[in-house]
Amino acid sequence: MAVDAAWAAAWVRASAEVIAENRVALSHLDRDIGDGDHGENMDRGFQAVLPKLDGLAEDAAPSDVLKLVATTLISTVGGAAGPLYGTAYLKAAGAVNGKAELEPADVVALLEAARDGIVLRGKAEPGDKTMIDAWTPAVEAASAANEDGKDAAAVLAAAADAAEAGAEATEPLVARKGRASYLGERSAGHRDPGAQSTALLLRAAAKSAA
Numbered sequence: 073m074a075v076d077a078a079w080a081a082a083w084v085r086a087s088a089e090v091i092a093e094n095r096v097a098l099s100h101l102d103r104d105i106g107d108g109d110h111g112e113n114m115d116r117g118f119q120a121v122l123p124k125l126d127g128l129a130e131d132a133a134p135s136d137v138l139k140l141v142a143t144t145l146i147s148t149v150g151g152a153a154g155p156l157y158g159t160a161y162l163k164a165a166g167a168v169n170g171k172a173e174l175e176p177a178d179v180v181a182l183l184e185a186a187r188d189g190i191v192l193r194g195k196a197e198p199g200d201k202t203m204i205d206a207w208t209p210a211v212e213a214a215s216a217a218n219e220d221g222k223d224a225a226a227v228l229a230a231a232a233d234a235a236e237a238g239a240e241a242t243e244p245l246v247a248r249k250g251r252a253s254y255l256g257e258r259s260a261g262h263r264d265p266g267a268q269s270t271a272l273l274l275r276a277a278a279k280s281a282a
């Protein structure tokens with residue numbers, strides 16, 4: 073399937089579905105090292121985007137869909153994740169602004185801009201046990217897949233695989249950013265909820281392009 077506006081809308085729907093399915097699991101992860109609301113926060117945000125998809129113009133571009141997600145997440149998710157994901161989607165939209173169909177290099181640019189937006193806002197580095205530990209390997213894998221001549225769907229699949237591995241790899245880490253950092257050493261042994269939601273969102277992106 074082409075990575076176009078229909079893909080972007082399908083990504084939002086698949087995201088809302090997988091976040092709803094994982095609402096309790098994400099909040100359980102957040103209960104271990106945070107305040108137990110990450111699943112509810114993300115579910116509230118993505119459920120709020122769904123009805124707005126119907127209001128998109130016929131000639132909408134993927135960037136219009138991403139902007140819709142950004143503004144909705146910023147106004148409904150709250151906490152740390154709302155502004156971070158909101159910035160990610162906003163920067164992602166900017167990277168592919170107005171393009172009707174995304175080429176493999178555009179997909180890399182979209183993911184890279186999202187990751188850079190989160191870093192700009194949250195100042196996390198790789199290894200701080202945040203969603204950046206899913207985003208950064210995803211960007212690197214996507215870039216490598218593009219350089220290997222893979223198509224846009226395969227670039228997204230590579231990103232999703234790397235994000236899942238990255239989320240898993242947060243388990244032994246000690247948190248240095250966000251609420252989990254208040255726990256110090258006791259944050260080790262738990263997966264970061266934001267890294268896990270990132271892995272779910274990027275898998276949804278890949279599935280929507282397959």
Ligand code: ADP
Binds near residue numbers: 107
């Ligand atoms: P809150 O901590 O305000 O309750 P959420 O529970 O919705 O917000 O989101 C927590 C997630 O946000 C963490 O698991 C982590 O991945 C992410 N996070 C927190 N602070 C930062 C940061 N400075 N940079 C990147 N990600 C962060």
Ligand code: MG
Binds near residue numbers: 110151
């Ligand atoms: Mg929380």
Ligand code: MG
Binds near residue numbers: 107109151152
């Ligand atoms: Mg909270």
